[in-house]
Amino acid sequence: MKKNLETLCVQAGWTPKNGESRVLPIFQSTTFKYETSEAMARLFDLKDEGYFYTRLQNPTNDAVAAKIAALEGGVGCMLTSSGQAANFYAIFNICEAGGHFITANTIYGGTYNLFGVTMKKLGIECTFIDPDWDDERIEKEFRPNTKCFFGETISNPGGNVFDIERFAKMAHKHGVPLIVDNTFATPINCRPFEWGCDIVTHSTTKYMDGHATQVGGAIVDSGNFDWEAYADKFPGLCTPDESYHGLTYTKAFGKKAYMTKLVSQLMRDLGSIPGPHNSFLLNIGLETLHLRMPRHCENAQKVAEWLQANPKVAWVNYCGLPGNKYYELGQKYLPNGSCGVIAFGLKGSREDAIRFMDNLDFICIVTHVADARTCVLHPASHTHRQLSDEQLLEAGVAPDLIRLSVGIENVNDIIADLEQAMEKM
Ligand code: PLP
DSSP: OOOOHHHHHHHTTOOOOTTSOSSOOOOOOSBOOOSSHHHHHHHHTTSSOOOSBTTTOOHHHHHHHHHHHHHHTOSEEEEESSHHHHHHHHHHTTOOTTOEEEEESOSOHHHHHIIIIIHHHTTOEEEEEOTTSOHHHHHTTOOTTEEEEEEESBOTTTOOBOOHHHHHHHHHHTTOOEEEEOTTTHHHHOOGGGGTOOEEEEETTTTTTOSSOOOOEEEEEOSOOOGGGGTTTOHHHHSOBGGGTTBOHHHHHGGGHHHHHIIIIIIHHHOOOOOHHHHHHHHHHHTTHHHHHHHHHHHHHHHHHHHHTOTTEEEEEOTTSTTOTTHHHHHHHOTTOOOSEEEEEESSOHHHHHHHHHTOSSSEEOSOOSSSSOEEEOTTTTTTTTSOHHHHHHTTOOTTOEEEEOOSSOHHHHHHHHHHHHHTO
């Protein structure tokens, strides 16, 4: 039976059999028992499916991964211990030393650093493009060794909306997949596969969990990219893997080639699986994702409108505001609402911005975003402080940008807190 997103949030992933636990159990075990040596050997040869070691697979993790795959409409999902790991693995699965990829420059600071600094040390080059450039200028950045294109549906912290359909077409024209970090929109508000994206990543730490109880990530594959059509570009998927008895992923697993390589090669060798207890917490969050997202958007829309009308506010970026640079893209990709995150700047100095944040009552300064509690952060002083002023501007982060993550409290209380903090500035 085909189910709607709301039902998938609550029900997908764990279907108990007769007499089994109604709630997803926490399989807090590293190992799984087999009766014979042969039964275990068949698992290692990928001839049978089954659990043997939690770094590779675990029933609690798999149930939550299956739920996220269903929500995004993908063929499979792998959970990781953080969003950082998810973005690294998603690219490293197809782009090794000597490879190159292209990314929008308007992305989360941690991802910017991972791509521009750490992956460079592994021999992987990355070109940062401004999504506002015209096609001709961006297409000049594709090289023979380019392996993928990357962007965030709604960028953190700038709130820019990524033109998924445009960049999917461009990536495909150059024989590479489009990878989209869908953390802020969540599959409730945008399903990137429906716009031609090939692979989706998530920091599940954010709205998916929604309560700030666990750090986690996810990678979902649509199964749509034709790796074999560009076999020379993707030898890791299209030629035999010596570490798996000479098996070729595309031949052995078809649409699940990318996912199988992720789990059986990268997770096997690099680790960083979430603990089953964290996946259990994530699952509880997912059960209400469809209820929380509309409330985040409704509150954020009202707060954005209030900020825009406030004489102490210099500028507001929220794609739900008519006249906003990303309003049209928002209406196209996020017709039911974008997310609760608003970027804005106050009139006055940097110290004024800091004083405003220090004056807030229940709205807390935290290095987090996208959970039930309204929170605030000044990226130039906090999350993005490793970036130079030039890099900050390149990443779409104005030095005066305040990131306000609107929660699901009563919106009048949120506005009252902002108002009293501004009065004391
Ligand atoms: N992607 C986006 C859009 C993010 O906002 C973040 C973190 O803020 C990450 C990835 C990294 O996720 P994590 O903190 O779970 O490692």
